[in-house]
Amino acid sequence: MTTTTTLKNFYLPCALGIAAFALTGWSVYGLQAREAAAPQPEPALVHEGDLLRLPQKSPLRRSLVVQAVADQTVQAPFILPAVVEADPARLVKVLPPLAGRIVRLNKQLGDAVQAGEVLFVIDAPDFAQANADATKAQSALTLARRNLERQRELDKSDIAARRDLEQAQSDYEQAASEAARANARLSQAGGAGAGGTAVAGGKLAVRSPIPGRVVALAAAEGGYWNDATAPLMTVADLSRVFVSANAQEKDLNQLYVGQQAAIRLDAYPEPLKGQVGYVSEMLDADTRTVKVRMPFDNRDGRLKPGMFAEATLLARAHPGIVVPMSAIIQNGFASRAFVEVKPWQFQPRELKLGAQIGEQVEVLSGLKAGERIVVKDGVLLND
Structure with a gap:
């Protein structure tokens, strides 16, 4: 009795273990069989050499946007x-015509100026001398003219000698020549007709030749100016x-x-x-x-x-092709786009690009008008 009980206790666990193992093996076998029978999912992108094909059920078909390119007028910015x-x-650098002391500045930096307004007054000894010479020459010319007129009247009455008339004529011509020289010297010194006029005391008032505003000032009242090449004031x-x-x-x-x-x-x-x-x-x-x-x-x-x-x-307008920047895919140092050669079949093509125009870029070579390219999400094909 004891022996029989012992054998039952030994064989019963073994039998249960074998049954469990068999059941597990059958389950695994059934699962593998079902997996082998299930169809494999279709890939989203199929590589056929350098051609990329999207199967009919590819999710990429819903995200890619394909668009035809066309010739158009291109004006590239630079x-x-x-x-x-x-x-x-409309800019004048005012230089004093003569060296001298600046006795008055009528306009300061930033002041508005009208044409002919006095900018500054300068006390120039050379101008006073030129003015005096011109006045003296004018007086001599007036005297010579009166003497010539008198000699002409006397000559008509046969009272004066012929040589006196000739001498009066010569004196007049010399006085006229000297007056012209003195007036030219005065004009060069800044007198009337040269942007300046004399004021009381023989001083020179320099006037603005144009309307505008004082944009530069390099002097102050009381200063002595002796550089004839440096502008004292600039009016613009x-x-x-x-x-x-x-x-x-x-x-x-x-x-x-x-x-x-x-x-x-x-x-x-x-x-x-x-x-x-x-x-x-x-x-x-x-x-x-x-x-x-x-x-x-x-x-x-x-x-x-x-x-x-x-x-x-x-730049000058010229015919060309432009594509959206989103159509350009960088592949190392090369720029390329995906061209549709057949429905949902694409081929990568290297492009030579020109200037960027806003959100578009000019294509110099690599594309022809009428070809269709991926203009959105083309990076998904760049694997």
Whole structure:
């Protein structure tokens, strides 16, 4: 009895273990069989050489956007450094015509000036001498004229000798020549007709030749000025200014008078619209650049000479192809796009790009009008 019980206790666990093992093996076998019978999912992208194919159920078909390219008129922008400058024809550097002491400054820095207004008064000994010589020469001319007239009357009455008339004629001509010389000297010294006039005491009043504003002042009352090459004061009419840009030699074929330009300045958020009014005929020998000037009305005084600017000009219009920037995929140093060769079949193609125009870029080579390219989410094909 004891032996039988012992055998039952030994074989019963073994039988249960074998049954559990068999059941587990059957379950695993059934699972593998079901997995083998289930179909494999279709890939989203199939590579066929250099061709990329999207299967019918590919989720990429819902995200990619394909668009045809077409020829159109292209005006590529290019940017030039620029600066605001005063109009040279409306800026005068006033130099004292003679050395002397400045006795009065009628205008200070920033003052408005009308044409003909006195800017400053200078006490110049040479001017006083020139004025005196002109007055003396004029008096001698008047006397010589009266003597000539008297000799002519006497000659008509046969009272005076012929040689007296001839002598009076010679004296008059000499006096006229001396008066002309003295007046020319006075004019050169800053007299009437040369931007200046005499005032009380033989002093010289220098007047402004143009209307505008005093933009530079280099002297004070009481100072002695003896440099004939240094301007004492600068008067400028800034109601019209230039924005001058320097274009490189390679951009010369893109420049022309009337060319549209957008000017950006640090002081103002909105760009100014203008156009090229002048393209220099000569290149700067040092910088190898050409000067381009764009005139601007500045009656509100917003543009200050010396302000730095950035000029964006539009090149000459030409036919070309532009594509969205989103269509361009960078692959190392190369730029490429995916071209649809058949429905939902794409081929990567390397492109040569030109200038960027807003959110688009010009394609110089690699694409033809009518071809369809991926313009959105093309990066998903770039694996």
